[in-house]
Every structure is written in C-alpha cells, then in structure tokens.
Amino acid sequence: MNNVVRSSNHSPLQQGGEEQRREETLLPAVDIIEESNALKLVADMPGVTNETLKIELDNNVLSLEGEIALNMPEGLSALHAEVRGQRFARRFNLSHEVDSDAISATLVNGVLTLTLPKKDSHRTRRIEVQAA
Numbered sequence: 001m002n003n004v005v006r007s008s009n010h011s012p013l014q015q016g017g018e019e020q021r022r023e024e025t026l027l028p029a030v031d032i033i034e035e036s037n038a039l040k041l042v043a044d045m046p047g048v049t050n051e052t053l054k055i056e057l058d059n060n061v062l063s064l065e066g067e068i069a070l071n072m073p074e075g076l077s078a079l080h081a082e083v084r085g086q087r088f089a090r091r092f093n094l095s096h097e098v099d100s101d102a103i104s105a106t107l108v109n110g111v112l113t114l115t116l117p118k119k120d121s122h123r124t125r126r127i128e129v130q131a132a
Contacts, residue, residue: 028064028088028112039098039116045088046110053107055114057100062092064112 033040045053048066056063066088072078094100094116102117 024086025089026086028066028090030090037118039118041092041112041114041116043088043090043112043114044110045107045112048088048107048110048112050107053112055105057094057103060094060096060100062094062103062114063089064091065089066112 028043028045030044031040031042033042043064045064045066047068047070049069052067052069054063054065068086068088097118099117099119104115106113
C-alpha cells in the first residue's frame, strides 16, 4: 500500500459546490495489517449497509464509498432534522504486489474488512537448507 488520496471527483450535492461536498464527506478510520500472504484493510463505516457500499478498483486505485442511511420510522416525517445522512469515501493506491483479481470484502455492523492477497511472487516463503 503506497498512498492515501483524499480527493473526491464526484459532482457536488448542492449549490455549495465542491467545497460543500468535501465537508459532507467523511474519511473512515482505517487500519492496515500486513500478514505473510495478504494485507488486511479494516475500515470503520458506521451506518453503511451492503446496499449503500461501493468498492471499486480502477488502474490500481481502490475506492471505498458508502452512504449513511438514516431512515425515518414508517408513517412519520420530519418537520425539522439536524441529523443528515453523510457519506464515507477513501482511496488507496495499491502496490504491484497485490493480486487484484482475488480481493474479497465483508461488511459486519459497519466494519468493512478487505482482504488483499499478495501475488505468489511477493509472498514470504521459507527456504529449507539441506545438509551436503
């Protein structure tokens, strides 16, 4: 994993323009753990569901985006609401050691776990020494 890119290239939500959009986009807290055969990326995205989560890989750039769904109880409508749904967005440049065809993801209670397997050529392996 190389760089974290904070920019977002989506259209603004309101007339406030790109600056308004940036204020409404949250950066999820992310932990990256390296194992011998894979990298694990764990992102906290509370309020995001499978339906509102989008994960894309384009040109070795991994994009995570999720909308926070705030649902009103059935039959009720808000006269005034100070809490709004927001979105999470984060991008990562993947290194050449990641096997992009084997990436897997799970989302449990707002915690996204991505497994980024390393290519066989980049995995740590033990070499046995034989006696002569």
